[in-house]
Amino acid sequence: MLSTPELVARIRAVTGDTQEGLARRLGVSYPTINSWERGRSEPHARRRRELEELAESLDIRSELSVLVIDDDPVTAEIVRAAAVDVDASVAVSSALDGWEGLVVCGALKPRLLFLDVMMPGLDGLEVARRLPSIEGLDAMEIVFVTASGSTTVLERAAALGNGVLTKPLELDQLAGVMRTALNGG
Incomplete structure (x- = not known):
C-alpha cells in the first residue's frame, strides 16, 4: 500500500493536476492536499478510500x-x-x-x-x-x-x-x- 504522500504525488503525476486541481477533484481544500503530500497529516478513512479508488482508476499500483x-x-x-x-x-x-x-x-x-x-x-x-x-x-x-x-x-x-x-x-x-x-x- 502506498503512503499518502506517495499516493498523492503519483496521482498528481499521472493526472497532471496541481495541488489545487487535485483538491477540486476530491472536494477538499488546497492546504489539505498540501498537508497530505508533505506527510503532515493523514486523510480520514473515507478520503483515503477516495484517493485509493482514484489511484485504481488511473491504474496506479504499488507492486x-x-x-x-x-x-x-x-x-x-x-x-x-x-x-x-x-x-x-x-x-x-x-x-x-x-x-x-x-x-x-x-x-x-x-x-x-x-x-x-x-x-x-x-x-x-x-x-x-x-x-x-x-x-x-x-x-x-x-x-x-x-x-x-x-x-x-x-x-x-x-x-x-x-x-x-x-x-x-x-x-x-x-x-x-x-x-x-x-x-x-
Whole structure:
C-alpha cells in the first residue's frame, strides 16, 4: 500500500493536476492536499478510500514497496531516482532514523529495505536485529548501505541482511536490486 504522500504525488503525476486541481477533484481544500503530500497529516478513512479508488482508476499500483532508513535524506532521493528507471509500480518511502524506521516498517511492511549501517541512536545493525519481532516482515529483503570500508562492519552487515552496497550509491546498482526484488528474485 502506498503512503499518502506517495499516493498523492503519483496521482498528481499521472493526472497532471496541481495541488489545487487535485483538491477540486476530491472536494477538499488546497492546504489539505498540501498537508497530505508533505506527510503532515493523514486523510480520514473515507478520503483515503477516495484517493485509493482514484489511484485504481488511473491504474496506479504499488507492486514493490521500498523503504529507505538513512539519516541522510539524499540516500532516499537517490533510491527514488533509481526507482523511476525501474518501474512505475515501485513505491519508495523513507525514515530518517532507526526508531522511526522500525515504526514505518511495521506500518508499511515493505518488500525491500535499504538500511544505513551507521546512524546516530539506533544504528542499522540494531534495527536489523529488532526487525524479526515485527509481524509480516518475513518476505522483506534487507540491503545495507554504508560508507564504511571496515571489513568487520561489512561482514556484520552481510550476516544480517541480503546484501551490502557501499556509498556513494550508484543508480544502476540500486535499480538492479529493485528489479530483482520486483521479479521475485
